[in-house]
Amino acid sequence: KAGVTQTPRYLIKTRGQQVTLSCSPISGHRSVSWYQQTPGQGLQFLFEYFSETQRNKGNFPGRFSGRQFSNSRSEMNVSTLELGDSALYLCASSPAGTANTEAFFGQGTRLTVV
Amino acid sequence: DQQVKQNSPSLSVQEGRISILNCDYTNSMFDYFLWYKKYPAEGPTFLISISSIKDKNEDGRFTVFLNKSAKHLSLHIVPSQPGDSAVYFCAARPFNAGNNRKLIWGLGTSLAVNP
Numbered sequence: 001k002a003g004v005t006q007t008p009r010y011l012i013k014t015r016g017q018q019v020t021l022s023c024s025p026i027s028g029h030r031s032v033s034w035y036q037q038t039p040g041q042g043l044q045f046l047f048e049y050f051s052e053t054q055r056n057k058g059n060f061p062g063r064f065s066g067r068q069f070s071n072s073r074s075e076m077n078v079s080t081l082e083l084g085d086s087a088l089y090l091c092a093s094s095p096a097g098t099a100n101t102e103a104f105f106g107q108g109t110r111l112t113v114v
Numbered sequence: 115d116q117q118v119k120q121n122s123p124s125l126s127v128q129e130g131r132i133s134i135l136n137c138d139y140t141n142s143m144f145d146y147f148l149w150y151k152k153y154p155a156e157g158p159t160f161l162i163s164i165s166s167i168k169d170k171n172e173d174g175r176f177t178v179f180l181n182k183s184a185k186h187l188s189l190h191i192v193p194s195q196p197g198d199s200a201v202y203f204c205a206a207r208p209f210n211a212g213n214n215r216k217l218i219w220g221l222g223t224s225l226a227v228n229p
Binding site for chain 2: 042
């Protein structure tokens with residue numbers, strides 16, 4: 001069974017540009033969450049999608065957005081990039097159901113904003 | 115303000131000994147606590163979890179203890195192996211999250227197990 005796949009693995013962008021990151025969850029998983037990881041802040045929850053609907057959102061500005069497709073694949077978009085957006089962006093997928101709290105992470109996309 | 119705190123950024127242990135990683139939380143409104151392990155250049159992988167209605171959960175060499183009165187949990191690894199060297203994250207899920215996957219994470223503790 002393939003794991004969570006994130007593309008691209010590495011990305012360099014300049015300030016003011018926008019970026020789209022992609023995440024393919026484990027087959028059969030309907031929940032996809034996105035996290036930002038920085039050395040000083042740790043993992044910060046961005047948002048979660050379930051059945052193409054955003055189910056919860058973290059405390060990030062509106063420049064950060066996402067969506068989920070009918071095949072559960074998800075994308076996140078960051079517009080008007082700032083230097084502080086440089087981070088590792090992690091996607092995690094989970095099966096549906098409250099009993100399962102385990103999330104399976106991809107390897108992440110390392111975004112560098114210059 | 116960190117609701118989940120891992121106050122030790124790093125820990126070094128001799129192979130075969132016990133590793134104890136600690137995590138404190140400030141909010142009583144968590145119903146699940148999880149530990150994840152992360153190797154460089156990889157995403158975190160789930161290790162073990164504990165429900166807030168329990169005080170201990172064991173899985174092989176890994177045991178998690180929960181002390182609700184102290185708002186403290188710990189991960190014990192016995193015996194420690196060099197392959198356990200990684201960053202360990204503590205995470206908590208708020209009550210009433212339902213299907214919500216929003217987890218609150220600590221900053222991680224880097225464990226080095228020396229041969």
